[in-house]
Amino acid sequence: MATSQDLPPKGGYDAIQWKRNLPSRGFRPSIYLGIMGAISLFGFWRLSVAMHMAREEKREKTWARIHLLPVLQAEADRDAVRRYYSTLEREKAIMKDHPDWADGKPVYHDGRMHLPSFVFLEDTKSAR
């Protein structure tokens, strides 16, 4: 009577891998460095194109402002002169009875005209 036993298969087991199996894969490192360098160079080239374009666009913007500067400055000058003469008139009216007042006499002695740096308004709302 043959009993069933847990025997190894016929022909034996497969061989066990006990040696290390580390195949070296991939390209050699210089090729990878070359690929990275090529991508970097492409990026730097794109960057330089963009920087040149940014410089020209800044030039364009600056020249637009240069062309517009006299128009705006002339308008501001007219407004400043208007306020200057208005301040002179206001001072004349306020100080007309004062004996020591000279109309339009400058505070500074350098011979140049100075635009008014303060604006005096009517005092209508403060509680005294």
Added chain:
Amino acid sequence: MTTSKTNPREPHSLPYYIADNTQLPSHIPSVPEVGATSAPLLSASYFIGARCAPYNEDFMLCRSQSRTGEVDCLKEGRRVTRCAISVLEDINKNCQNEFRKHWGCLENENHDLSRCRLDEAPLNACVAKFLNLTKVIPDSDGTPINVYETPSFFQKKVKAKYEQ
């Protein structure tokens, strides 16, 4: 209440603007002002520069050479203003639709000239045809920024937006 012994005045903010409405004295001739806002002025800036270059340079030279600046150069300033007004009037008479499209685009794109090339091209063509004014960037080294086919991220988006 923020009044105290040391600060007796109440803070007050006025519901209106205080303006000094006195006019210029009558010995100074009056001139109509350029009423344009910033976008139309930016759009027309190169055409103003092309036509008004002598007056602009005259004015800036006068300002830099005079002792008092503002008062001495009022006449040159009037000339500058009148020239700018003439440029804007001519553009509005001949090329109003292209002009409005371009400065409308500038209003939407943060006054970035490089984002409005598609609207700038017909305006430049119309002004060159009717007013003989060309947009010239002095001292430019030739890098193409005016052509919308050049490689630029914004140009592709602008092109796609306009070809919807």
